[in-house]
Amino acid sequence: xxxxxxxxxxxxxxxxxxxxxxxxxxxxxxxxxxxxxxxxxxxxxxxxxxxxxxxxxxxxxxxxxxxxxxxxxxxxxxxxxxxxxxxxxxxxxxxxxxxxxxxxxxxxxxxxxxxxxxxxxxxxxxxxxxxxxxxxxxxxxxxxxxxxxxxxxxxxxxxxxxxxxxxxxxxxxxxxxxxxxxxxxxxxxxxxxxxxxxxxxxxxxxxxxxxxxxxxxxxxxxxxxxxxxxxxxxxxxxxxxxxxxxxxxxxxxxxxxxxxxxxxxxxxxxxxxxxxxxxxxxxxxxxxxxxxxxxxxxxxxxxxxxxxxxxxxxxxxxxxxxxxxxxxxxxxxxxxxxxxx
Amino acid sequence: xxxxxxxxxxxxxxxxxxxxxxxxxxxxxxxxxxxxxxxxxxxxxxxxxxxxxxxxxxxxxxxxxxxxxxxxxxxxxxxxxxxxxxxxxxxxxxxxxxxxxxxxxxxxxxxxxxxxxxxxxxxxxxxxxxxxxxxxxxxxxxxxxxxxxxxxxxxxxxxxxxxxxxxxxxxxxxxxxxxxxxxxxxxxxxxxxxxxxxxxxxxxxxxxxxxxxxxxxxxxxxxxxxxxxxxxxxxxxxxxxxxxxxxxxxxxxxxxxxxxxxxxxxxxxxxxxxxxxxxxxxxxxxxxxxxxxxxxxxxxxxxxxxxxxxxxxxxxxxxxxxxxxxxxxxxxxxxxxxxxxxxxxxxxxxxxxxxxxxxxxxxxxx
Numbered sequence: 001x002x003x004x005x006x007x008x009x010x011x012x013x014x015x016x017x018x019x020x021x022x023x024x025x026x027x028x029x030x031x032x033x034x035x036x037x038x039x040x041x042x043x044x045x046x047x048x049x050x051x052x053x054x055x056x057x058x059x060x061x062x063x064x065x066x067x068x069x070x071x072x073x074x075x076x077x078x079x080x081x082x083x084x085x086x087x088x089x090x091x092x093x094x095x096x097x098x099x100x101x102x103x104x105x106x107x108x109x110x111x112x113x114x115x116x117x118x119x120x121x122x123x124x125x126x127x128x129x130x131x132x133x134x135x136x137x138x139x140x141x142x143x144x145x146x147x148x149x150x151x152x153x154x155x156x157x158x159x160x161x162x163x164x165x166x167x168x169x170x171x172x173x174x175x176x177x178x179x180x181x182x183x184x185x186x187x188x189x190x191x192x193x194x195x196x197x198x199x200x201x202x203x204x205x206x207x208x209x210x211x212x213x214x215x216x217x218x219x220x221x222x223x224x225x226x227x228x229x230x231x232x233x234x235x236x237x238x239x240x241x242x243x244x245x246x247x248x249x250x251x252x253x254x255x256x257x258x259x260x261x262x263x264x265x266x267x268x269x270x271x272x273x274x275x276x277x278x279x280x281x282x283x284x285x286x287x288x289x290x291x292x293x294x295x296x297x298x299x300x301x302x303x304x305x306x307x308x309x310x311x312x313x314x315x316x317x318x319x320x321x322x323x324x325x326x327x328x329x330x331x332x333x334x335x336x337x338x339x340x341x
Numbered sequence: 342x343x344x345x346x347x348x349x350x351x352x353x354x355x356x357x358x359x360x361x362x363x364x365x366x367x368x369x370x371x372x373x374x375x376x377x378x379x380x381x382x383x384x385x386x387x388x389x390x391x392x393x394x395x396x397x398x399x400x401x402x403x404x405x406x407x408x409x410x411x412x413x414x415x416x417x418x419x420x421x422x423x424x425x426x427x428x429x430x431x432x433x434x435x436x437x438x439x440x441x442x443x444x445x446x447x448x449x450x451x452x453x454x455x456x457x458x459x460x461x462x463x464x465x466x467x468x469x470x471x472x473x474x475x476x477x478x479x480x481x482x483x484x485x486x487x488x489x490x491x492x493x494x495x496x497x498x499x500x501x502x503x504x505x506x507x508x509x510x511x512x513x514x515x516x517x518x519x520x521x522x523x524x525x526x527x528x529x530x531x532x533x534x535x536x537x538x539x540x541x542x543x544x545x546x547x548x549x550x551x552x553x554x555x556x557x558x559x560x561x562x563x564x565x566x567x568x569x570x571x572x573x574x575x576x577x578x579x580x581x582x583x584x585x586x587x588x589x590x591x592x593x594x595x596x597x598x599x600x601x602x603x604x605x606x607x608x609x610x611x612x613x614x615x616x617x618x619x620x621x622x623x624x625x626x627x628x629x630x631x632x633x634x635x636x637x638x639x640x641x642x643x644x645x646x647x648x649x650x651x652x653x654x655x656x657x658x659x660x661x662x663x664x665x666x667x668x669x670x671x672x673x674x675x676x677x678x679x680x681x682x683x684x685x686x687x688x689x690x691x692x693x694x695x696x697x698x699x700x701x702x703x704x705x706x707x
Contacts (some may be wrong), residue, residue, distance in 0.1 A: 041648060041657060042664030049661050051425050053434040053498075056665070078495055080651045081661065086553070090651065093557035095571075179660050183672050206670025318410070318666040 025097055025229070025236035026070065026289055034076045037063035038096035041081040043178055044202035045312050045319035046102050055079045058312040059100035062121060062227060062244065065298040065308075066098060069243045069290060074301035083176060085152040088113050091230060098240055100227040102196070104154045109228075116237040118227035119244045121305075123325045123334060124196040125219035126158050129204060132214050134191060139218035143168040148181045148190035155195055158221040182206060196223050202319045239288050246277060246295040248337035250304035252328050253277065257303035264296045276340050284340060295340070305335065409667040422668045423678050429658050430678075433498015439490055442482045443501050449475060449482075450504070458693065460700075476512070494572035498653045500682070505572070506654075507641040507686075510579040514640065515633070517580065518587025519626075523617065525592060536588070543585035549646050551578045556650035575647055583640040590636055594629035595621065627701045634694035638687045655679050 029035050039047040039059050047057040055077075064074040080096045091099045092114070102124070103109075105117040128139050136142060139162070149156050151174045163170050173190040175181045182203050185193040193203065197219060204210050227244065229237045250256065253274055255263060263270060264278035275281035279292035288294065302308055309326065313319045327333025359365055371381040402417025405424065413419035423430070432440050453475040456468035483505070485491035497505060524536035543551075555574040563569070598621060606616035626633070648657040659675030662668060 040664075041653070042661035044664045044669055045666055048665035049429065049434070049658070050665060050667075051429060052437065053429050053432075078493075081648075081653060081657070082651055083649070086557075086649060086651075089553075089557045093561065095557060095651070177660060179663055179672050182670060202669065312666075318669055 025233045026239065029070055029097055033071065034078050035063065035067040035070065036078045036080055036095065036097045037066070038080045038082050038087055038091050038099040038101055039063065040087075040101045041083055041177060043102055043199065044206070045198075045317060045321070047079075047081075047100075056312070058122070058308060059102060059227075061302040061308045061312065062100045062247075063098070065247055065302045066240060066243050068297040068301035069246075069294040070239065072291070072297050083152075084150055085176075088115065091115070091228065094230075097236075098227060098229050102198075102225045103228060104223045105226050105228075106154060114231035115228040116231055116234075118229070118237070118240040119248070119337070120224040120226040121244055121248075122198065122225040124198050124223035124225050126155050126194060126221040126223060127197040127200050127219050128216040129185070129193045129200045129213055130191065130216060132212050136216065139216050139220065140166050140168065142170065142192060144170070145191040146171040146173055146189070148173045148175050148184050148193045150175055150178070150181065150195060153195075154221070154223065159194055162220045178203065196225070198313065198319075198321055201321055202313075205318055205320060235289055239290065242284075242288060242340065243294075243298055245337040246298060246340060247302075247308065248305045248328075248335050249273075249277060249340055250295070250299050251306040252330065252335075252337065255299060255304060256307055257300050260296050260299045264293065273339070273341070282341070410669060410671065413671075418674050418677070419668075419671050420674065422662070422671045422674055425668070426658070426662045429662065430499045430655050432501055433653060433658065434496045435498070435501060436490075436492060436496065439485075439492055442485075442489065442492075446479050446482045447504075449478060450508070476509075494570050495652070497572060499655050499658045502572075502647065502652060503641070503644045503654050506575060506579055506644045506647065509576050510583050510640045510644075511637050513580045514583035514587050514636075517584035518591055518636075519622065521584060521588035522591035522595060525588065526595060540585045540588050543582055544589070548579070548582050548643055549649055551582055552646055552649050554578075571650065572652070575650065575652065579640065579643070582643075583636060586636045586639070587633065590629050590632035591625060593632060594625035594627075597628050598624055627698075630694055630698050630701075634690055638690055641686060641690070642683060655682055 023031075037060075039055065039057075042048045043057075043059075045057055046059045047055060050056050060079070063077050063079070067077045068074040080090055082090050082096075082101060087099060087101050087103065088109070090096050099115075100121075102122065104124075105120065109115050110117055128142070130136050130142075142163075147159060147170050149159055149172050156172075159170070159172070170192075173184060175184055178195065178199055181193050181195065184190055185203075186207065193200070195203070197215065200215050204213055204215060207213055227240055229240050250260070253271065255274060255277060260278065263274055264280060267275045267280035270278075270280070272281060276284055277295050279285050279294070279296060283292070285292035285294045291297075303311070306328075309323065310316065313321045315322055323331075323333060325334050327335065329336040372378045398417045400417070402415045403420050404413040404415055404417065405420050407413060407419070407421035408425070410419065410422070412421055428437075428440075432443055435443055452468075453472040456462050456465060456472045462468055481487060482489070483492065483497070483501075484494060521536050521540060524532045525540065527533045527536070552575060555578045556571060559569075559574060602620055602624065603616060606620040611619065645654050645656045647654055648660075653661060656675075656679045659679055660672075663670065663672050663675055
């Protein structure tokens with residue numbers, strides 16, 4: 001036993017030493033020449049490979065924006081596909097540098113799992129998808145229903161809370177991925193499929209006859225989805241945070257992928273806020289440890305927040321989500337980027 | 342009128358009517374009793390119910406060409422999706438302009454396999470040397486370096502990944518398993534207890550856990566700054582896992598041999614290595630063929646677990662692909678395609694093992 005104890009203590013100390021001795025993530029990324037970005041194994045509109053094996057999606061574009069800001073190359077990203085269960089371990093072990101995997105920010109993940117969350121890039125909420133034939137109009141009528149639910153997610157906990165508060169019972173059917181959820185739901189192995197409303201909209205559009213299925217009006221949780229990095233490297237967290245802020249602020253100021261190069265070319269006669277964003281004024285890039293055109297790089301690579309949204313999950317895509325609360329605060333949404341100054 | 346035959350020259354008469362031919366076969370096998378007749382009719386009815394819709398879904402109503410899901414307007418399968426993603430299924434994320442290297446490796450692999458598996462291969466001795474060199478050639482071709490554009494192993498995926506993991510695991514786990522099996526029976530305590538410990542540890546832990554450790558825990562244990570290739574870690578874990586099972590299968594074969602075989606070998610003056618090489622292992626391995634192939638097939642199918650560590654095999658590619666907005670919700674097609682792919686691979690393996698068993702059949706079978 002003593003020997004075993006010694007071995008384990010040794011391993012643990014090595015592990016701690018490994019954690020401490022690591023260089024900063026920024027340096028690691030620059031040295032590697034690529035950003036290791038943790039994404040999902042496939043969520044419609046958020047992350048999926050196209051026919052040529054190039055990853056596309058809302059989350060993917062945020063990875064590319066960070067890579068563009070840091071490495072000046074939106075394609076210098078190594079995507080690390082993860083399931084709901086493996087995503088945090090992958091990030092924590094250093095197999096990923098940053099995570100954009102429609103992940104809800106919660107206290108326990110922030111504190112206990114030692115993540116630092118980046119600003120929210122999509123405000124979501126948990127809803128229910130049911131067949132119209134069930135004749136249910138509200139989630140409180142779902143007593144005794146079997147519910148397909150992704151394991152290892154906040155939706156699992158929300159569901160338990162919701163049914164407990166309403167004093168009704170349910171039978172969970174555990175699934176691993178969105179695809180599996182859809183398959184089980186279509187096959188009738190569960191009466192209800194629950195996940196974030198964005199996911200439900202996409203799921204519904206996949207069904208053979210979307211009109212036969214309804215998304216119930218009840219939204220039972222707040223799901224602020226955002227990127228995350230490991231605790232302990234504030235500089236890296238700052239970079240992630242301000243890249244997201246820059247993309248949101250760019251939309252607010254009318255800066256997009258087409259005009260950003262022009263706007264950046266000279267400081268003359270532009271709004272000071274735009275000049276600070278493009279690096280024509282101030283030392284924002286240097287403060288972050290990046291070049292002064294970091295935001296220009298990011299925006300010209302993937303566009304501003306609005307462009308990313310419309311290209312991947314907007315109303316003109318098969319996913320078909322409207323902006324809703326994810327509109328700019330000026331347009332009645334709750335997107336409100338902190339000022340870049 | 343009767344024809345005369347010399348004694349012993351009468352040709353055989355045809356069998357009585359009704360004891361040969363398709364009608365007799367049907368009578369004998371399908372309608373031999375009232376119960377069997379009922380069962381036969383019920384099964385025919387079920388087939389009649391199931392087959393036409395299946396054929397419709399697979400072929401008649403299926404869509405074979407198209408750019409995105411909108412092209413699939415019929416009720417049948419949307420094979421256009423598989424067609425569109427075919428390269429992804431085969432090569433994964435391997436760069437398009439370097440895919441000829443995967444193709445070349447594939448061709449070389451077929452030749453190497455033929456040299457090992459087919460005993461009438463011309464110039465087999467020389468081919469055998471080539472087969473031994475093949476792993477190194479393949480590594481060079483696939484990962485690059487020394488004149489070729491380097492390709493990171495994180496770009497591997499799809500069929501390429503399955504074959505790399507599956508074949509490496511199969512090829513290395515067999516000799517490793519033999520050594521472990523012999524080690525477990527060794528009279529040298531260190532070797533014996535190491536083998537037992539290794540086998541029991543690996544068998545006591547699910548593969549998925551080992552893969553997880555390989556992908557996320559190793560970086561805690563290794564000295565800081567050192568990272569070694571993810572695919573290599575997977576290969577090591579899969580191989581170790583399969584070799585532990587292999588060792589037990591072969592130990593079964595070894596125990597089936599009477600002790601007299603070893604004693605006879607020793608009395609002929611053969612040393613341990615010779616006895617194993619010429620007497621014990623040829624017999625033990627022959628007995629173990631079904632179990633060995635079983636382990637191989639299991640290993641091959643377990644390669645789908647690499648999704649846990651962020652590598653996409655055909656199944657992972659398929660799942661990721663159906664999440665692309667162009668092809669939402671076509672999971673049935675993906676699962677069908679992947680199922681057919683795995684069935685073909687595994688069925689070939691099991692047929693080959695049957696062929697091998699027949700070839701090595703020396704009369705001990707009952």
